[in-house]
Amino acid sequence: MGATGSAVSRVPGADEIQKETGFSSAHIYRLYDRFQVLDKDDNGVLSRRDLQSIGELAVNPLGDRIIDAFFPNGVETIDFRSFVRILAHFRPTEENRQREPNASEPLNSRNSKLKFAFQLYDQDKDGKISRAELLQVLRMMVGVEVTDEQLESIADRTIQEADLDGDGTISFEEFKKSLEKVNIEQKMSIRFLR
């Protein structure tokens, strides 16, 4: 999709967003286009309702959880900047790109990606995935044929497997540890169209 310089300047605060998220201006223009399409009432912000009307999310087992993740701390609407900031978690990680030491951790680092996923489980935001929280997510992700008992035992086993300090919950550190063999950089990245 052709993005021109003049088109990018249409996007409010494009430069800052670019700096913050690492998206190219073409990316930002495209995303802004998308943002406007999603924004059904043209008021410059997205509400939950806007995201919920995306058909595919209705059949995504974690769809609503992800929508929630776009509205952190109970905010009702997000502007374009927050929208892009969240999407930036899924930007592919550049290899061997040096960042200035004083800069904060980029949004698309392995750690940030994991943190994002972790927050989808951790609904009460206490920094731990409890058994009930894990069960909720599991229930969303498996078919109805699996019984609650089966799920509970799976959840128990999952926690046992990851729980290193024996408190019956999975902390972020434990979560990270259990996924250390997984190529998060690749599995949690999408290729954004230019």
Place this chain on the structure above:
Amino acid sequence: SKRWCSEKMTRKKNDRPNEAPLKWEWQYVQGPYLIVVWIMVASLAKILFHLSYKVTKIVPESCLLIMLGLGLGGIVLAATNKPEYQLDPNLFFLFLLPPIVLDSGYFMPSRLFFDNFGAIMMFAVIGTVWNSFTTGFALWGIKMSGLMSDKVDAGLMDFLLFGSLISAVDPVAVLAVFEEVHVNETLFIIVFGESLLNDAVTVVLYKVFNSFVEMGTINVHPVDYFKGIASFFVVSVGGTIVGLFFAFALALISRFTKRVRIIEPLFVFLLVYLAYLTAEMLSLSSILAVTFCGLCCKKYVEANISQKSRTTVKYTMKTLASIAETIIFMFLGISAVDTSKWIWDTALVLFTLLFILVFRAIGVILQAWVLNQFRIYPLDKIDQVVMSYGGLRGAVAFALVILLNGAKVKAKDYFVATTITVVFFTVIFQGLTIKPLVKWLKVKRADQHKPTINEEIHERAFDHILAAVEDIAGQSGYHHWRDKWEHFDKRYLSQLLMRKSAYRIKDDIWDVYHKLNVRDAISYVDQGGHVLSSAKMSLASMPSRTSFSENSVTNLIRENGSGVCLDLQVIDTVRSIRDREDTVMHHVLTGNLYKPRKRFHSNYSRHFISANEQERQECEVFQRNMRRRLESFKSTKHNVYPTKSKARHKRDKSQKKKNNDANDTIPNGKPRRNISWQNPAPIAVEIESEDEENDNSETEKDEGITFVARAADEVFQERTPSSNLDVCQSPCVIPPSPTCAEKELPWKGRQGDLPACVSSETTKIVPLDMQQAWNQSISSLESLASPPITEIQLQPTLAELDEFPSPGPTPLHLARFQFPDSTLTTQHNSDDESPDSIQQQELQPLVSYERPSWLGQSASSAGTRWPVQFNRASRVSLLKNLVSGSTSNLGGQSSSSQTDL
């Protein structure tokens, strides 16, 4: 079509005596008779092939059919000493090709198709041109270099002509082979889309070169080349326009067939065939016309015609396509026996084979490189190999080569021989080897390390997250244009082409839900915050279970006093069993974790139309999500008006009493049984009065939305668990076994009609782009229908569950509970309630067996007028006790809950 069979049989007829009492009218019937017999032979052969699963698993059906054709042709040749039957080009183009193309166009996943439209067009146009020219020039080069026999009398133009007909990837062959090789959706749509769209290129190149050859190379002027290029645009664009025109006409007609439902399906076939013939008549690309006609009319036609017509169209289309395909391959085999038509030249054959393989590979790699610069999902190496190798040639090439004018194209017989060899080689050899190749490549790529349960779960979660983020960020293709188009479609096209009723229900999903939610919340608040209103019933017709809510009573119960937990602790001390359980869990997870989004539903199989796993999953997930949204919406509403709800509560109680009285008089001769789990609090159950229902239905009409409230209400009468149980998220609901009297209740009389009714109604709350999947899943459910119809609606999955592969060392059955004189569940009980299954459950307490508890929950909201409730056993370790216990409890507890109310 009769021509090819008439000669032989007239001979036989002549030596019959005329005065015989039994008149022999063979000549009269012979044409249709032979056609029917041929189709019969082909179909019987298919039955034969599919008798052995092993054979069809290894050998694609197309190969088997060709071999059968070879065999039959040999027999005919031996019997009559001359080759009788041929794949007649006219027969092929007029009758056999259209059904196949229609089937592919109509069931083409349009979204996926347009997402990959760029790639498809590139391969179809540039790829085909590249293949034709390189093959033509290379063969000419070989001829010049003297490697080919001198008898092959062909110049550059002849070779280019040959190159043009041999280079086109054939839709029939690709479909036949690819449907059995399970490659990824994108790969499939690219190769298959290419094979459909390259028709225009092939037709143009063929016609242009053919005319050049017939004119003689000397007479070709430069202007003719430009004419050729211009004719490409005319043929392709013209074909597309013809297709779109008829699609429009078809959609418009189907809007007005409400009173003649019975001929609805006919219009689909008539108009599409008209499109095909019109395109042929104007010498435009008929394949393009039919493809686009099918592709574009589908949305509107499906919305307009009835559910039964939809099923009819689907099955008829599949049947026709299947027959046509079978006959094509069989006759390809038979035609090959006719040696009089072909002359073999080894060099020509070998070099042609070499060139089509090599140039296809080079073309694919070059084009894939270009495409990868623009694609979100690049085509990787394996995709490219499969694409190169999957370029199968087929009957189109054969028909075209037969059509050549032997007087002008001197080397026609050589070309025929080469084409037959190429077709046979690609279909048989490549068809046979592509499956192992794909498997081998995949195995090579897959990194083998046994994932831990954590990895398995989280990685699947990542997949879902990515899919969702992609949908939000709009990364799956040309969203800008698609949004524009959808806007246009919604504003103008749909309004013009769809029935009012059909159009309005297709309104934005959220609008529907918003209204639903608002109304739901109002009634929720009205009724004291405990009753689930009829809005939820619309969801209840789908199988589901509500989401967990942490503070629910049941969850507390679960976590505190579950027998399974005890079992778990016991088992945890035994290490050896632990490993086994890991395997079991692994299998449970791999079998049951929802797969990440896929846009393509494989509708192409000609052998069976199965209930799609993906569709089922979408139904489940969709319903859960909607419920969750509904719940959260309500809970916020509830918090806003806490006082109001309290005030209303009292009034409800009195209302309830009234209803109770009314219900008591229901002539089933039995007192109502009303039991609640744990009996937590007096919770309203049957508040919703008739009046309210009427109100609801009125508002529904106003909004142009029809909910399944009534239908579901009736369906679920028989298994009405209580709403209060649903509120507490209780898994403990046993559907009641209906008494004879209950079954005869007036509102239960129409059960036979219900599936269609419910399915078409539920369609209306499914998002637009999932309607297709939804409809298909519904119709496939219908086709699975067996006596207890309500059972099917509630548990569309059960039929499949029976075939559910038993994972791991212990078979994963769903144990079903025995309901005393249950008529509804006998079918499912019969096989499972053997002592064995119970034993297995006891042996394997960790992974326990249970009837899915959504059964109860999905039905839960329906029980507004018929408040019969049962306890349901959820703990399988307590299975035996509870089965008897719950039933014996029924009488005992009924009075207590009554008084509470």
